[in-house]
Amino acid sequence: MHRERFYTLSASCPDRTGIVAKVSGFIAEHKGWILETALHAEPAVDADSRGRYFMRIEIRADSLPFMLTEFRERFRPIAEELNMDWKITDSAVKKRVVILVSKQEHCLYDLLARWQSKELDIEIPCVISNHETFRGFVEWHGIPFHHVPVTADNKPQAYAEVQRLFEESHGDTMVLARYMQILSPDLCAAHPGKIINIHHSFLPSFVGARPYHQAYERGVKLIGATCHYVTEELDQGPIVEQDVIRIDHSDSVEDMVRYGKDIEKAVLARGLRYHLEDRVLVHGNKTVVFR
Amino acid sequence: MHRERFYTLSASCPDRTGIVAKVSGFIAEHKGWILETALHAEPAVDADSRGRYFMRIEIRADSLPFMLTEFRERFRPIAEELNMDWKITDSAVKKRVVILVSKQEHCLYDLLARWQSKELDIEIPCVISNHETFRGFVEWHGIPFHHVPVTADNKPQAYAEVQRLFEESHGDTMVLARYMQILSPDLCAAHPGKIINIHHSFLPSFVGARPYHQAYERGVKLIGATCHYVTEELDQGPIVEQDVIRIDHSDSVEDMVRYGKDIEKAVLARGLRYHLEDRVLVHGNKTVVFR
Amino acid sequence: MHRERFYTLSASCPDRTGIVAKVSGFIAEHKGWILETALHAEPAVDADSRGRYFMRIEIRADSLPFMLTEFRERFRPIAEELNMDWKITDSAVKKRVVILVSKQEHCLYDLLARWQSKELDIEIPCVISNHETFRGFVEWHGIPFHHVPVTADNKPQAYAEVQRLFEESHGDTMVLARYMQILSPDLCAAHPGKIINIHHSFLPSFVGARPYHQAYERGVKLIGATCHYVTEELDQGPIVEQDVIRIDHSDSVEDMVRYGKDIEKAVLARGLRYHLEDRVLVHGNKTVVFR
Amino acid sequence: MHRERFYTLSASCPDRTGIVAKVSGFIAEHKGWILETALHAEPAVDADSRGRYFMRIEIRADSLPFMLTEFRERFRPIAEELNMDWKITDSAVKKRVVILVSKQEHCLYDLLARWQSKELDIEIPCVISNHETFRGFVEWHGIPFHHVPVTADNKPQAYAEVQRLFEESHGDTMVLARYMQILSPDLCAAHPGKIINIHHSFLPSFVGARPYHQAYERGVKLIGATCHYVTEELDQGPIVEQDVIRIDHSDSVEDMVRYGKDIEKAVLARGLRYHLEDRVLVHGNKTVVFR
CATH class of the missing domain: 3.30.70.260 (ACT domain)
Structure with a gap:
């Protein structure tokens, strides 16, 4: 550094x-x-x-x-x-990072803590959410908050609005900080290598919904998280960073969710830092990460 | 759970x-x-x-x-x-946890995120700090904030005030969330097994001040953090939890500080949870931790 | 202990x-x-x-x-x-462990080192292999070595012979120490909860053949190994132990194989010890492991 | 690779x-x-x-x-x-590695397994030990074995003999594979950056004798191992590689010794590989390790 x-x-x-x-x-x-x-x-x-x-x-x-x-x-x-x-x-030009979040707090608090202390030396032009949950918290930090509801009926309009907000705020990177919606293929295709997601499993294990339930059913002894670029194919984009944590038979799905949150926020923060420091070079569906 | x-x-x-x-x-x-x-x-x-x-x-x-x-x-x-x-x-009676903090944000944000989501199902009667830095952040969460300055001249009075605030707010546990002051022996002795600290090294390596500088000088390949009960002897209390993270020759002291923050907050959160769930039984200067 | x-x-x-x-x-x-x-x-x-x-x-x-x-x-x-x-x-009656091996040395050397020092306090009535590679090494240790070739044509007879050797040597546990053959369903069904395999991936990722090649293609950032009970369904038995190791973009498939060997032998040794000490209780397709 | x-x-x-x-x-x-x-x-x-x-x-x-x-x-x-x-x-000129060992088997078996499979593509001109324990095992592999007893009275002569054997066998590197003797300052000074030791603690914690007993007394939650170059000052040489493993209150000193062996052999193998591939550059009392 x-x-x-x-x-x-x-x-x-x-x-x-x-x-x-x-x-x-x-x-x-x-x-x-x-x-x-x-x-x-x-x-x-x-x-x-x-x-x-x-x-x-x-x-x-x-x-x-x-x-x-x-x-x-x-x-x-x-x-x-x-x-x-x-x-x-x-390095004198700060990257502009737009954060998308739903109702889970851990990645959002973690990113704002790093931003507040300048550990992450970025601009956050806005936070976008499909819920109102974190409006107060985000606005207290002086960051604009946009509520863009997503329903079964309005997906195209909602993602168009997300895209508009991202582009008009001159975002360099969009971070899905446990944003529990699947972005439209159009939006993914419009910004290749710029949208970063944190998936709550050690990919390629347990793609799709409810990975901790899947992990519980299979009886694995470690659970993980994966930070990856978003592409049009769900959970298949180039992997930037991964990590795992040990669990055992005494851990319920709720325990896994709790342990998982610690891994998710750590993996997202590391992956995002690598990306922002131009340490990640995409090569086909893989990445070179110069740590 | x-x-x-x-x-x-x-x-x-x-x-x-x-x-x-x-x-x-x-x-x-x-x-x-x-x-x-x-x-x-x-x-x-x-x-x-x-x-x-x-x-x-x-x-x-x-x-x-x-x-x-x-x-x-x-x-x-x-x-x-x-x-x-x-x-x-x-389990229906929430534990009351008083947090002490200085100017570093990572443990405070992390604990409040867990409290906000009820992952840590506790009462936080107040946050005490020797700086005003986090008054706004803490008060935004609806938690009282007390500024108790500590100077070379007022230590006895300052720690007496900390002790009074802890006791009058009926605190069960005092958490030193990177509180950069050494509590008085009196205060330590008054609440054995109730004061939890996070030390930014893998104890017993690098006791005392500036452990990341010490680690850098020695050229270690992993750095760590230790959650322990505070006793009258500095950095010598019973260890509750520890963890480490890999570094290498390319990491400066500043990089170590940054990596270390991630380990510190994770280790503190785990150790505090074990303590609050009555999973830690002290045995001489060691602990039994029933995870 | x-x-x-x-x-x-x-x-x-x-x-x-x-x-x-x-x-x-x-x-x-x-x-x-x-x-x-x-x-x-x-x-x-x-x-x-x-x-x-x-x-x-x-x-x-x-x-x-x-x-x-x-x-x-x-x-x-x-x-x-x-x-x-x-x-x-x-504890005074030693468990009898039959080891099956092919041409890879790492798990065999590791198990015999632990047996030699009584860290694993077991009897090894024999080692069975589909190759002659390790006859000298095994026999030098005073352990009988049986060569049971497996070809496309003789599988039923070969597995019948393996089963006979296991049963006549009064084996309690059969360890597939990187035995590169798929046991017959009959043999698996005959000894449920007694046959332990080490699979060279972090299951359920990369089931089947050439998991390191699969991992390389997908660009994962960690590779792993899984110790599990063998059941009739390939790589689907109850998981006993798992672990992972970090890799990066500079690692070739050959590097992964090399790193993987270290994880494989460690995971197999831990899983086998849990099994031999009756610490593993099977529950459906999952395990309770009392470490 | x-x-x-x-x-x-x-x-x-x-x-x-x-x-x-x-x-x-x-x-x-x-x-x-x-x-x-x-x-x-x-x-x-x-x-x-x-x-x-x-x-x-x-x-x-x-x-x-x-x-x-x-x-x-x-x-x-x-x-x-x-x-x-x-x-x-x-790369076509194989490095010549002389191994020193006492009575513990784990590092020796591990190194010979890697040598046998050419994972470590080295020459081992001889193994030197202060005990006869592993003569048969080493000689079975076709490697000369030298017994150099070390007593309270013969240390200068014994280390002179070790030095002679190392030099006359044209050794490039001397590996102390849990050799339980402290080499003479003369011998250390004669081959700086060529003698590699595995110490059974996470240095700088627990220098000197019986580190697992020290770790048990202190109640740490992780134990480790350190691969370092040997210098005239005991356990103070430049660190090449380190790692740790989790323990808990239920682990006795004997359990720690057993877990520790797994970390020791893994850390020694990694450190030795870095050294042999010229990936380690010494800088004062620190190392640059290009993994």
């Missing part, structure tokens, strides 16, 4: 020789001071395909002789030569 | 034959329905000493033909015969 | 009042010294059904005025009154 | 701009194919000091147009310019 202003370059490209040399050569040429570098080569899956190279580099902003716009212009030819998907972000 | 009203008998006595038979015989004689039983025999440390027996029994309140007062009267002869330290509590 | 000789009574029966009183009363009447007691009430699943009560009690052998045969005779009326499934075993 | 032959460059140097550019530029210039790169900048401790940069790079051997000797010659000027401590090793 660095307190100075820095830029984060995250990128992937087809693997070949000389990638690191080109990129680090460019940075060195301009006397850029590298704070942190993470690199990963994903091997080719077969003889006909090609591996892919992933990188994330933090550069101290004041070490470079130009601004970010000029960095982008100067770096573009290298990126094009390497056929790179890339972006570079500025 | 049971939703019906129940009584919790927790007790310890010198080990001998027939303890369980006597206690369970008494309950059975009155048709008491046992929900949960935990038993533990602590062996004698040498040939001249005697082992000690620990028990915790939950009995459904409506299965007994009398009230708790009469239970206590009728059970007393058995307890005396067994030379027992014992108590029996009623 | 006790060094003195003791008896282990393990039992389950329909829940009612007075179970513990009756059983512990019987023991107390004969001055039996209880070393360890574990009790569990499994609640009724609905209003029409009844809960079930589970218990495990260790009694010091020399504290009782009679031998085990007489204990059984005298206890029988109580067990019948309570409609109990029960058994009582003698 | 890669099956092709590769070279591993591990290095550290004072931090400055352009380090990665120079090193990766050199590799790219010769068309070296990088399999894995890990980089870490350790910040300066104060304004007067300078940070230090650590790196580990795996390069496919057949991608380079010259042999390792020529690589070393050509790379030397760059290393000198950067004031680098560095080495480059060849």
Whole structure:
């Protein structure tokens, strides 16, 4: 964790020789001071395909002789030569995170505690909920609260409204903090890699509804939680982070729910942090996470 | 976890034959329905000493033909015969928990989230702090907030005031939720087994100040937190719960502080729950914890 | 862990009042010294059904005025009154464990190390394998080794031979220590609750073949292992123990296999120990494990 | 994990701009194919000091147009310019690991199982012990076994003999696999960063003798193990790897010893692997571990 202003370059490209040399050569040429570098080569899956190279580099902003716009212009030819998907972000520009919540408190309290102390150094333009439950709590923190009811009849309109609120508040990331509704495929497709969910099981076990009941029935000895990007297929998106906690025969479904909440909020917070710090690079239906 | 009203008998006595038979015989004689039983025999440390027996029994309140007062009267002869330290509590009487906090938010938000959702089914008569930081947050929840400044000069008066507030609010338990002051020996001695602290290291490693700095210097690969009863000797009280989290060479002290917060609040919440459910029986400087 | 000789009574029966009183009363009447007691009430699943009560009690052998045969005779009326499934075993009679193995070494080395040091205080009447790989290693330890090849054509005969060897060596427990064959339904049905397998995934994720490949494809962040009783339905038997280990994007399938071996042997060793110490009571397709 | 032959460059140097550019530029210039790169900048401790940069790079051997000797010659000027401590090793040259053991079997069995299956792709030129206990087991594996008794009177001679055996067998690494003797300061000083110990506590808790007894007395809720380099100061060397396991009040010292063995062997195996793969770079009394 660095307190100075820095830029984060995250990128992937087809693997070949000389990638690191080109990129680090460019940075060195301009006397850029590298704070942190993470690199990963994903091997080719077969003889006909090609591996892919992933990188994330933090550069101290004041070490470079130009601004970010000029960095982008100067770096573009290298990126094009390497056929790179890339972006570079500025630690001084706070990410804007819209939180969706229903009636469960644990992830919401946890995220606002981290935001309040600047552990999560983000803007929260608004919280959206299908219930009024947390209006007072959210507004007390000075954050706008939008109640968007979801019923059997109004789903298309409701999700259109969620999408409008997200876009008009210039959200970078939408967090489903135990939001107990399934987003419309349209909304999922509109913001790939930007919607993060916390699922209350160790996926791929117990997809769908009531995973703790499923876990209780099967008699597993650990329960878990999974933070993943939302895609059009329910509970199938790329996994960002997971963790588990031990239970035993004496634990009821209610006990599991209680233990699970502790894992859910911890996994969501870790996954969200990785995402916000541009540590997560999506690769097909998997992720590279540079912790 | 049971939703019906129940009584919790927790007790310890010198080990001998027939303890369980006597206690369970008494309950059975009155048709008491046992929900949960935990038993533990602590062996004698040498040939001249005697082992000690620990028990915790939950009995459904409506299965007994009398009230708790009469239970206590009728059970007393058995307890005396067994030379027992014992108590029996009623799940319908909420425990009263006074929270002490300084300027760090994580344990406070976590405890209030659990209280708000009734996951922790307690009364919080007040929050006491040596700073004004969380007055608004606490009062928004409808909980009284008392600012008791602690300076180099006023410690005796400040701790006397803390003690007065705890006692006059009929507190059963005092929780030091990252309260960054060392309580006076008088206050510790006045409420043995009632004051719970969360220490930000895996005790007995890194006692005293700045444990994350100590951990960083030593280059450990895991950091931890310890929930313990406060005694007059700093960081030496009986341990209730501990846990750890993995770190590596890339983590700064600031990163450790951040990871540590997640462990601290989880360990404190678990330890506090064990305590409030009468699952913790102190044995010298150790604890029996019937999870 | 006790060094003195003791008896282990393990039992389950329909829940009612007075179970513990009756059983512990019987023991107390004969001055039996209880070393360890574990009790569990499994609640009724609905209003029409009844809960079930589970218990495990260790009694010091020399504290009782009679031998085990007489204990059984005298206890029988109580067990019948309570409609109990029960058994009582003698710590002085070593359990006989037959190990089945293929070509992977890790569980076999691990079990023989524990047996060699008497950490696992068992008899190993023989090791059976579908390969010759470990004949020398096993025989060096003074344990008979039987090679029973399994081919597409000889499965019925091969499993009949395995069953004969198990029964003629008076095996109490059969351990599939990464035995890469699927036992016949007949063999599974003949010894319910006696055959223990280690599956190389965190069930119910990734049932069937090549679970590490499945895990790699799905991009999970933890991999696990499951110790379970073998039933006629593949990978569906009651789970005894599970654990997981963290992986990340840089781990290949080969890395997962390597990490997985460490979890597999640890989970198998723990599950087997619980089973051998009569700590596992099967309840439908779930287990009560009194650790 | 890669099956092709590769070279591993591990290095550290004072931090400055352009380090990665120079090193990766050199590799790219010769068309070296990088399999894995890990980089870490350790910040300066104060304004007067300078940070230090650590790196580990795996390069496919057949991608380079010259042999390792020529690589070393050509790379030397760059290393000198950067004031680098560095080495480059060849995956085709197996490391030679000498194991020291006393009477406990768990680490020895575990290491030989990994060696037998080539999971640990090393040479074991000999096993040295102060007891005869494992002669047969070691020799059965075709590995020479040396009995070097250690008594109160012969310590200097005994450690001289251990040193001679290590050096004459061209050992790269000495592993103390629960070797219950304290090596002489001379021997420690002669091979810094080459002697690896497994200590049976979560250091810095419970240094010195009988750590499980110490842990039992203190009533901790987790016990651990620490893999560290041996230095002249007992239990104070740089930590390579640590882990813990949960215990509770029902666990005796003997139970802790048993649980501890599982953690010890796992932590030693992981730490040794990191060391053998040149993933551990020592920095003062701390380590950078590129997992």
